[in-house]
Amino acid sequence: MKKKIIRTRFAPSPTGYLHIGGLRTALYSYALAKHSGGKFYLRIDDTDKKREVAGAREKIFEILKLFRISWDEKPVVQSERVKTGVYERAAMSLIRSGHAFYCNCPPRNVKESGVPKVLRDPCRNKNLSSGAIKLMVPEGKEIEFYDFVMDRKVSWNSSEVADTILLKSDGFPTYHLAVVVDDHEMGITHVIRGVEWLSSTPIHLLVYDYLGIEAPLIGHISSILDPSGGKLSKRKGNVAVEQFLEEGYLPEAIINFVILLGWSPKDNRELFTLEEFVEAFDIKGLQKSNPIFNKDKLDWFNGYYIRKKSDGELLHLLKPFVTNVFDESLMSRIIPLVKERLTKLSDFENLAGFFFAFRKPAPNLFGKNYKLHLQEALKVISQLEDFNLDSLNEGLMRAVKMNNFKTGDFFMDLRVAIAGSKITPPINESMVILGKEETVKRLKYALYEI
RNA sequence: GGCCCUAUCGUCUAAUGGUUAGGACGGCACCCUUUCAAGGUGUAAACCCGGGUUCGACUCCCGGUAGGGUCACCA
Numbered sequence: 001m002k003k004k005i006i007r008t009r010f011a012p013s014p015t016g017y018l019h020i021g022g023l024r025t026a027l028y029s030y031a032l033a034k035h036s037g038g039k040f041y042l043r044i045d046d047t048d049k050k051r052e053v054a055g056a057r058e059k060i061f062e063i064l065k066l067f068r069i070s071w072d073e074k075p076v077v078q079s080e081r082v083k084t085g086v087y088e089r090a091a092m093s094l095i096r097s098g099h100a101f102y103c104n105c106p107p108r109n110v111k112e113s114g115v116p117k118v119l120r121d122p123c124r125n126k127n128l129s130s131g132a133i134k135l136m137v138p139e140g141k142e143i144e145f146y147d148f149v150m151d152r153k154v155s156w157n158s159s160e161v162a163d164t165i166l167l168k169s170d171g172f173p174t175y176h177l178a179v180v181v182d183d184h185e186m187g188i189t190h191v192i193r194g195v196e197w198l199s200s201t202p203i204h205l206l207v208y209d210y211l212g213i214e215a216p217l218i219g220h221i222s223s224i225l226d227p228s229g230g231k232l233s234k235r236k237g238n239v240a241v242e243q244f245l246e247e248g249y250l251p252e253a254i255i256n257f258v259i260l261l262g263w264s265p266k267d268n269r270e271l272f273t274l275e276e277f278v279e280a281f282d283i284k285g286l287q288k289s290n291p292i293f294n295k296d297k298l299d300w301f302n303g304y305y306i307r308k309k310s311d312g313e314l315l316h317l318l319k320p321f322v323t324n325v326f327d328e329s330l331m332s333r334i335i336p337l338v339k340e341r342l343t344k345l346s347d348f349e350n351l352a353g354f355f356f357a358f359r360k361p362a363p364n365l366f367g368k369n370y371k372l373h374l375q376e377a378l379k380v381i382s383q384l385e386d387f388n389l390d391s392l393n394e395g396l397m398r399a400v401k402m403n404n405f406k407t408g409d410f411f412m413d414l415r416v417a418i419a420g421s422k423i424t425p426p427i428n429e430s431m432v433i434l435g436k437e438e439t440v441k442r443l444k445y446a447l448y449e450i
Numbered sequence: 451g452g453c454c455c456u457a458u459c460g461u462c463u464a465a466u467g468g469u470u471a472g473g474a475c476g477g478c479a480c481c482c483u484u485u486c487a488a489g490g491u492g493u494a495a496a497c498c499c500g501g502g503u504u505c506g507a508c509u510c511c512c513g514g515u516a517g518g519g520u521c522a523c524c525a
Contacts, residue, residue, distance in 0.1 A: 199520040268473045297474075300474090409484085
């Protein structure tokens with residue numbers, strides 16, 4: 001028995017940046033196909049020229065590539081297919097078979113609230129010969145399909161379904177027509193889409209039926225919710241994948257986090273690369289309820305993946321996040337010190353900025369005996385012939401003991417004087433990197449000029 | 451509001467009629483430690499409510515409640 005190869009697609013609209021939820025949909029679709037050696041396609045659903053954003057399409061390609069989600073063949077672009085007349089022909093055939101009609105009503109004003117919903121369009125019986133083409137929805141028909149993600153049947157009575165525009169008067173199809181025509185022509189076997197599409201599924205089912213073509217399996221995945229409630233949206237915070245990248249989140253972390261937002265394996269595993277995810281993917285692991293986007297775990301993943309990076313890789317990754325002159329040898333000495341302290345790459349500046357430029361310590365950060373502490377430290381350091389970690393450790397500790405200082409207090413004052421902060425990488429190591437001259441300079445400043 | 455979907459710790463989730471309801475993030479405590487981290491150990495923390503079905507329900511059915519979605523010549 002020859003098993004039908006699985007063919008899925010991701011079909012974003014180039015209306016802005018790639019949404020975190022879009023990435024997740026792409027990931028699940030990709031994994032569904034690739035898990036069994038199937039095909040994954042990309043389609044650009046750009047049938048609304050008014051909402052299209054220049055460059056958005058390329059941006060989407062770029063980000064998918066960055067995440068190593070690769071697609072088979074070249075992307076299908078709907079606006080290009082409009083010229084071939086496929087959509088128009090499909091719409092015309094529905095007119096001919098009596099399942100669609102022309103309508104020349106003015107577009108409804110969405111902003112006008114309280115406009116009663118019109119299920120049955122007045123134009124359906126007017127026999128017009130131009131205008132937009134609408135689906136002629138039958139009365140009292142049960143429409144049912146099996147949702148392969150929710151693993152259940154969902155049904156509607158067609159009397160609840162509105163006559164819906166399929167072909168706009170500008171000749172462009174709406175999503176409802178284009179999705180049916182294209183998924184069919186692309187040979188898509190499984191459609192994974194957000195649950196927000198569930199209520200328009202009966203429209204698509206009707207169109208499939210009237211066009212005489214078989215519908216693919218359709219499955220609706222949960223939508224990601226904002227911690228404050230409602231769908232994750234631009235207004236409420238970060239939703240663009242690109243934005244997370246700019247903030248210093250690693251693709252590995254984003255992908256791992258997103259994979260687990262609504263999917264889990266049976267064995268409770270949490271760490272996944274793309275390949276491991278594809279390998280482990282099982283449609284049964286998809287969650288039906290909507291997850292809340294809680295950044296805590298993303299932060300943890302990010303720190304984890306940063307720690308897993310080699311120093312060399314980090315050197316490369318950190319480059320865009322360093323505003324000072326990028327000194328490779330200096331950087332490679334700093335990186336081991338900050339590596340396990342970074343949650344995001346963008347934390348680097350705050351944590352290690354004092355290596356590049358002196359940060360004046362706020363006087364209130366110092367302890368009671370700071371002058372004493374710094375004096376002794378300065379004495380030890382300036383006498384040090386060989387300024388290295390061992391000699392520094394040894395000399396400073398001896399001073400602590402001889403003067404009966406409290407170790408923590410002593411080093412805290414040193415820390416503040418050198419880095420201008422109570423939170424720093426290991427301070428002796430840091431001073432070695434800064435060098436004797438700079439260290440002495442900073443100690444003197446704290447001692448005499450504050 | 452009509453229609454549709456969903457419901458396990460704070461969050462992401464495991465469990466597919468019989469478990470001390472498991473894991474992860476976060477929290478807390480302790481260890482390590484010259485700060486902060488990282489690491490280690492431990493700990494608190496959940497089956498939305500009400501009816502059924504069943505010898506037995508987190509698991510199945512019904513109702514309620516709550517959350518979400520959708521009702522454009524947008525996708």
